[in-house]
Amino acid sequence: MTFRARLLLGFGAVVLVPLTVFGLRIRAVMADRLTAEYQQRVSALVRVIRADLDQRSGGIALRLAALRDAIAQDNRFRSAVLQGGERTYLLDYAGDAMRLAGLSLLQIQDETGRIVSSGHFRNEYDQSDPALPRLLAAAPAGTALVEARGAEAPFLALARVDSLRLGPGGRRFTLVGGIAVDSTFLARLTPDSELSVAVRLPPDTASGTDPATQVVNAVAVPFVTAGDSARLVPARIVVSHSLASLVALRRGVAVSFFVAVLVTGLIALLLASWLSTRISRPLTALAAKTADVDMDRLDVAFDSDRSDEIGALSHLLAAMTERLRAGAARLREAERRLAMGDLARQVNHDIKNGLIPIRNVFRHLGQAAGESPDRLAAAFRDRQATVESSISYLENLASNYARLYPQPARESCDVNAVVRETISRVSNTGQAELRLELADGLAPARTDALVLRRILDNLIGNAVDSLAARAGRITVSTGVNREGGVRITVADTGTGMTKEELNRAFDDFYTTKPGGTGLGLSIVRRLVLDANGALRVETEPGTGSTFIVELPGEGA
Amino acid sequence: MIPQHRSVILVGLVAAACRAGAPRAELPLAPPAPAPGDTTCTIAVGRATVRDTVRLAVTDPIELKHAPLPRNDGERLVFGQLYESLIRVDCQGRALPGLAAAWEQAPEDRWAFTLRENARFWDGAPVTPRDVLASWRSRDATLAASLTVTGDRSFTIPASAAPFQRLADQALAVTKPAPGGGWPIGTGRYWMTSGDPASPDVLVMQPMARTGQPVVKVAAMPASAARDALDGEAGVLMTDDPAALEYARTLSGYVDVPLEWNRTYVLLAPGRDKPVLGDLRLESLREAVHGDARPAEWSGPGRFWFTDLQACGIPAERDTLGTAGRRRRIVYNQSDRSTADLAARLVGLGALDRGAVAGGVPATAFESSLRAGSDAAYVVQVRRRVYDVCRAALELPPWISGATIEPLLDIRSHAVVRRGLPRMTLDWDGTLRLAPP
Numbered sequence: 001m002t003f004r005a006r007l008l009l010g011f012g013a014v015v016l017v018p019l020t021v022f023g024l025r026i027r028a029v030m031a032d033r034l035t036a037e038y039q040q041r042v043s044a045l046v047r048v049i050r051a052d053l054d055q056r057s058g059g060i061a062l063r064l065a066a067l068r069d070a071i072a073q074d075n076r077f078r079s080a081v082l083q084g085g086e087r088t089y090l091l092d093y094a095g096d097a098m099r100l101a102g103l104s105l106l107q108i109q110d111e112t113g114r115i116v117s118s119g120h121f122r123n124e125y126d127q128s129d130p131a132l133p134r135l136l137a138a139a140p141a142g143t144a145l146v147e148a149r150g151a152e153a154p155f156l157a158l159a160r161v162d163s164l165r166l167g168p169g170g171r172r173f174t175l176v177g178g179i180a181v182d183s184t185f186l187a188r189l190t191p192d193s194e195l196s197v198a199v200r201l202p203p204d205t206a207s208g209t210d211p212a213t214q215v216v217n218a219v220a221v222p223f224v225t226a227g228d229s230a231r232l233v234p235a236r237i238v239v240s241h242s243l244a245s246l247v248a249l250r251r252g253v254a255v256s257f258f259v260a261v262l263v264t265g266l267i268a269l270l271l272a273s274w275l276s277t278r279i280s281r282p283l284t285a286l287a288a289k290t291a292d293v294d295m296d297r298l299d300v301a302f303d304s305d306r307s308d309e310i311g312a313l314s315h316l317l318a319a320m321t322e323r324l325r326a327g328a329a330r331l332r333e334a335e336r337r338l339a340m341g342d343l344a345r346q347v348n349h350d351i352k353n354g355l356i357p358i359r360n361v362f363r364h365l366g367q368a369a370g371e372s373p374d375r376l377a378a379a380f381r382d383r384q385a386t387v388e389s390s391i392s393y394l395e396n397l398a399s400n401y402a403r404l405y406p407q408p409a410r411e412s413c414d415v416n417a418v419v420r421e422t423i424s425r426v427s428n429t430g431q432a433e434l435r436l437e438l439a440d441g442l443a444p445a446r447t448d449a450l451v452l453r454r455i456l457d458n459l460i461g462n463a464v465d466s467l468a469a470r471a472g473r474i475t476v477s478t479g480v481n482r483e484g485g486v487r488i489t490v491a492d493t494g495t496g497m498t499k500e501e502l503n504r505a506f507d508d509f510y511t512t513k514p515g516g517t518g519l520g521l522s523i524v525r526r527l528v529l530d531a532n533g534a535l536r537v538e539t540e541p542g543t544g545s546t547f548i549v550e551l552p553g554e555g556a
Numbered sequence: 557m558i559p560q561h562r563s564v565i566l567v568g569l570v571a572a573a574c575r576a577g578a579p580r581a582e583l584p585l586a587p588p589a590p591a592p593g594d595t596t597c598t599i600a601v602g603r604a605t606v607r608d609t610v611r612l613a614v615t616d617p618i619e620l621k622h623a624p625l626p627r628n629d630g631e632r633l634v635f636g637q638l639y640e641s642l643i644r645v646d647c648q649g650r651a652l653p654g655l656a657a658a659w660e661q662a663p664e665d666r667w668a669f670t671l672r673e674n675a676r677f678w679d680g681a682p683v684t685p686r687d688v689l690a691s692w693r694s695r696d697a698t699l700a701a702s703l704t705v706t707g708d709r710s711f712t713i714p715a716s717a718a719p720f721q722r723l724a725d726q727a728l729a730v731t732k733p734a735p736g737g738g739w740p741i742g743t744g745r746y747w748m749t750s751g752d753p754a755s756p757d758v759l760v761m762q763p764m765a766r767t768g769q770p771v772v773k774v775a776a777m778p779a780s781a782a783r784d785a786l787d788g789e790a791g792v793l794m795t796d797d798p799a800a801l802e803y804a805r806t807l808s809g810y811v812d813v814p815l816e817w818n819r820t821y822v823l824l825a826p827g828r829d830k831p832v833l834g835d836l837r838l839e840s841l842r843e844a845v846h847g848d849a850r851p852a853e854w855s856g857p858g859r860f861w862f863t864d865l866q867a868c869g870i871p872a873e874r875d876t877l878g879t880a881g882r883r884r885r886i887v888y889n890q891s892d893r894s895t896a897d898l899a900a901r902l903v904g905l906g907a908l909d910r911g912a913v914a915g916g917v918p919a920t921a922f923e924s925s926l927r928a929g930s931d932a933a934y935v936v937q938v939r940r941r942v943y944d945v946c947r948a949a950l951e952l953p954p955w956i957s958g959a960t961i962e963p964l965l966d967i968r969s970h971a972v973v974r975r976g977l978p979r980m981t982l983d984w985d986g987t988l989r990l991a992p993p
Contacts, residue, residue, distance in 0.1 A: 122905035123844045151900035151914040
């Protein structure tokens with residue numbers, strides 16, 4: 001997992017987890033408090049309904065008492081029910097009385113339960129309904145809900161019963177009066193739209209509400225069922241408070257929470273990305289610079305003006321590179337001194353080898369001049385060839401040493417052209433296949449074309465030699481390196497080198513070839529370094545070697 | 557001057573005479589007009605005094621769109637003054653000249669009619685047989701097609717085209733359209749003016765000829781305001797409101813004249829598969845309504861005209877809805893209080909089983925529902941007297957031949973007539989007309 005991914009996950013966990021916990025907690029607390037408040041409101045309304053029912057029941061009782069007194073004083077009514085006259089007056093009586101008394105239900109029955117006058121349903125006269133007053137009288141507090149029969153439709157009413165006696169025999173008449181329990185009645189009990197009041201009649205007295213969406217409470221009220229098998233059963237006035245506002249509030253909180261999470265997550269993402277970029281970019285740059293460091297490339301700068309850990313790391317790397325540079329210089333100096341020592345010993349040896357015959361000739365000539373001067377000329381003629389041979393040897397030796405110190409020119413050089421020209425001069429490659437892979441549009445290098453040709457001559461010659469007359473492949477390729485310079489690669493599939501061979505490959509006079517001078521790679525190395533370039537070798541015994549020459553570009 | 561008690565006796569005689577001679581579905585060709593001085597069908601309460609204006613009050617709505625065919629007692633009173641048919645049939649069933657001055661039997665079993673010589677529309681145009689033809693064409697195309705014009709004032713129709721008495725039907729009154737959609741132009745003794753701007757709710761009818769007839773002003777009012785009309789000195793109050801009638805009886809200046817039992821309330825139930833009323837005690841129905849009612853009875857020969865329509869060739873429709881497909885309610889026209897009372901009483905008695913309800917609907921919706929027969933039962937007002945049974949049958953719902961019909965009550969209106977009012981005549985169909993002086 002990358003550093004950036006870890007940083008993002010960390011930010012997400014740090015920001016989102018507390019936010020989520022906070023949001024869920026807010027929702028839970030809010031729901032609990034609102035539900036408790038709704039329950040209090042519902043309970044309060046239930047108390048109000050109970051008080052209202054009591055008050056209304058008392059009002060009905062007062063109005064029935066007033067009607068009872070009025071009927072007792074009404075001679076036309078008395079005549080109608082006792083003498084059988086004034087039939088129309090009797091039938092219309094309950095309707096007029098009901099409207100005057102402000103009732104919705106009024107029924108006057110005789111002692112047999114026969115309806116003698118009905119206000120809410122005038123034309124139900126002479127029908128029998130003795131159970132209604134009997135059950136109302138038996139109801140607790142004398143009040144009950146009844147399903148009153150109407151011409152157009154039955155309706156629900158809160159009713160009471162009263163009675164009076166008329167005539168010499170004391171005929172008993174009952175008055176059933178009540179008020180309609182309709183939508184208006186229920187709406188008057190409902191203070192706002194979130195509270196609702198409904199009447200549940202048997203057999204369906206269940207609240208019919210979902211506790212998940214409503215807060216419910218109920219008032220039990222006796223109910224007189226309709227029909228021939230009328231009886232007193234419990235009904236319920238159900239008060240419910242909708243949780244719709246709570247649901248809406250929770251939904252709003254959820255939406256707000258979601259938006260907050262989204263915005264916070266986005267900010268965290270951007271912040272984490274910015275931070276990770278700010279942190280990882282210098283590390284990546286340091287890594288890239290560090291990758292460039294090797295013994296031939298110790299000029300990598302790790303400069304930084306940062307004062308944080310990355311700045312400290314840069315300073316450490318810079319100091320390390322500086323130490324490497326010093327060590328490499330010391331190493332090169334030691335190598336140079338060693339090489340010089342070797343060269344001096346070699347020169348000493350070679351010169352001694354050249355001087356010994358000359359010294360022997362001069363000793364011989366001296367001996368001849370001392371012992372027999374007349375034979376000096378003959379002795380000189382005898383030994384002249386030896387002296388000349390030694391002098392020639394020394395001259396050749398001097399020429400060879402002189403080649404160790406070329407003086408290259410710094411000029412624009414078309415590398416691809418030099419490669420092609422060099423390859424064209426390679427006449428004998430044996431069974432080796434020579435392949436060119438030249439980059440198109442390669443920028444010129446800043447070096448001496450003659451030096452480059454000598455470098456290529458040596459490297460290609462070594463490659464051919466490494467194949468040891470076996471079949472193989474030599475690939476010469478060009479390209480651009482990371483600094484904008486030119487990279488030349490000479491790869492072969494030859495014998496390759498061991499680690500020990502590689503460690504000495506660039507030493508003067510070190511060779512593994514019969515008849516080799518041991519100066520080829522040494523010269524190549526010096527030429528490349530003199531051209532401000534770099535030389536690397538990648539080799540594997542039995543697989544082959546790749547020599548990589550990097551030269552500065554023209555703009556360097 | 558006729559003593560008051562004699563006037564009351566006269567009114568009673570009129571009512572008794574009309575009840576005795578009325579209920580006949582078809583009338584024979586009537587004898588010539590009653591002899592002059594025959595007051596059998598005349599209502600006269602006290603000695604008539606000359607008046608410039610007579611005020612009529614009715615408790616039914618009067619609608620222009622119904623003219624000239626009345627739909628209630630109020631419209632019958634008003635339209636009777638405005639429109640004329642060829643003949644009239646008096647309360648005794650005698651044919652009297654109307655727009656036609658004379659008629660006789662013509663060859664080929666046809667009736668030949670001669671229009672009144674001075675017959676004119678309200679706009680002054682003379683009435684011709686072609687006007688009769690044009691007027692009938694829109695109401696009875698078959699009858700109109702059988703009419704043959706024989707002269708400027710004469711025409712014939714086949715005797716088989718319609719019962720003779722039907723020519724007295726207001727549906728065949730001769731009218732022509734008024735410009736601008738106003739009241740149809742008729743030929744009666746009165747014409748309808750544009751009214752009195754000071755009293756826009758009052759209809760004002762002017763006499764066609766200056767023959768001493770008074771101007772007639774008609775006020776339509778709800779039943780609850782009927783007593784106000786009596787206190788406002790209305791000449792005639794046509795109502796069935798019991799409170800107004802009771803109040804009128806306390807006023808010495810008025811006489812309560814019961815009119816003919818001209819409408820019967822019936823219970824119509826689509827289908828005959830189940831008895832609608834069963835063994836309910838219908839004798840208590842009379843107390844259910846507030847008007848002057850009696851148990852439905854047919855005192856003439858035969859039965860109610862609407863109980864046997866086989867002769868009219870009305871096919872018995874198949875009952876596609878069935879009992880289960882109908883709403884269990886007794887439907888009535890909510891503008892008719894008597895139908896509401898009867899429907900409520902039937903529900904109170906347990907018609908259609910317990911749980912059925914009464915349902916009042918507006919007049920137009922009632923007509924639609926009645927045509928469709930989509931409810932279990934209907935309380936309907938039906939005319940007791942019709943000139944042409946088969947024509948009247950067309951006013952009943954199309955499923956009538958397969959329906960259960962239970963006559964419930966007969967109901968009548970009353971005319972509360974002010975003493976000293978000009979005479980009025982009563983026709984067989986209950987139309988009251990102000991008689992010429």
